[in-house]
Amino acid sequence: MVKGRKTDKEKFAGAEATYTIEAMMKDGKALQSGTSHFFGDKFSRAYDVTFTGRDNTLQYPFQTSWGATTRLIGAVIMTHGDDSGLVLPPPIAPIQVVVIPVAMHKEGVLEAARGLEARIRALGVRVKCDDSDQSNGWKYNEYEMKGVPLRVEIGPKDMEKGQCVIARRDTGEKYFVPLEELETKVPELLKAVHTNLYESAKARLEANTYTCETLEEVKAAMEQRGGFAETMWCGDLACELAMKEQAGVSSRCMPLVQKKIGACKCAVCGKPADKHVVWGVAY
Ligand SMILES: [Zn+2]
Structure with a gap:
């Protein structure tokens, strides 16, 4: 798994932030396996959910949402299984x-x-x-x-x-x-x-994760081998969309442990970039 934060495009609509664990299946594709969302007080305000604070005033709670579902069972089957059937940890x-x-x-x-x-x-x-x-x-x-x-x-x-x-x-x-x-x-x-x-x-996971500095490198890696590509990204939605359109990969996450790749330039536009992103083909 790669633990990370979703980009704004990929996060849960309305959430302040979405965190994910992205697992690589044996075919090199990504399976978003579990996500957690930070809502701030947006949803409690929308649904008028309140609590009485220590100072006796009504307040809106900050909320989180956690999703771990049967998808994880699928991940276990696809990650560890072989031609004879299941292999369970x-x-x-x-x-x-x-x-x-x-x-x-x-x-x-x-x-x-x-x-x-x-x-x-x-x-x-x-x-x-x-x-x-x-x-x-x-x-x-x-x-x-x-x-x-x-x-x-x-x-x-x-x-x-x-x-x-x-x-x-x-x-x-x-x-x-x-x-x-x-x-x-x-x-x-x-x-x-x-x-x-x-x-x-x-x-x-390590053998099928490639460090790339340009969109062309990502495209070539994906065409030849599949798996995850890691690049720097400037944060612009346009660059994220271009990566999808031209290299066929979506941003899976910005790993919690951020790396600096090459000269820290966005793989798409070449501008200075401070975000390290993992890209892949998702289920
Ligand atoms: Zn860019």
């Missing part, structure tokens, strides 16, 4: 670990799987043991598609060796884990999945 996964008993009808296997489930639950982890009659292959696909971060398998051979198998959804890597190490390995791997998903998305 562990902190928001409804099921964080699924335990699958392999050769379930062999003696002791189901009990062993339920034992692992209880030990994982005791860690405060959201865990499910799938003891349904579906095949192992069906279960693997099912939880892969649902994006469950970790799959724990245990069967007769593992029991003999005193181990279980843990598979990561994000990388597909498998680990043979001694049963006594379950309590350390599960939290460690959940953390590793989260870190990997975050770092990959961050690296993709």
Whole structure:
């Protein structure tokens, strides 16, 4: 995500200021993922919303509005998902670990799987043991598609060796884990999945963000690669509109952490500019 403030053209009509988190999807397009607006006292005056102040006079409150909606779910699907389905970051996964008993009808296997489930639950982890009659292959696909971060398998051979198998959804890597190490390995791997998903998305955002000094550079970058372009901007609406018309990108935000690019000249008109803007194609 890039955190920033919207330009006047892109802000919520009537707001004093709109703030946004702009996420880059895997195709390089921007998804405005959540916005917050500062209304000042404009709306409270328009709707005659008042409160009694400490001095006993009626006053108009300053208001804010915050929007985080199902769009964020779309962002998670598009940012982390792959061809096998969802890939959920562990902190928001409804099921964080699924335990699958392999050769379930062999003696002791189901009990062993339920034992692992209880030990994982005791860690405060959201865990499910799938003891349904579906095949192992069906279960693997099912939880892969649902994006469950970790799959724990245990069967007769593992029991003999005193181990279980843990598979990561994000990388597909498998680990043979001694049963006594379950309590350390599960939290460690959940953390590793989260870190990997975050770092990959961050690296993709950085790799597809280009610093440009002119409108032509922005246009060329967008035609060749897509993603976000960063430039300086003078603040004129005409330059913002020209960027849209000629390079096909809209201003996504003015990042909260402002940079100085090149000689600090507007990428469109070349006049001195003090605003650092991120441009992109929005969903
Ligand atoms: Zn300009």
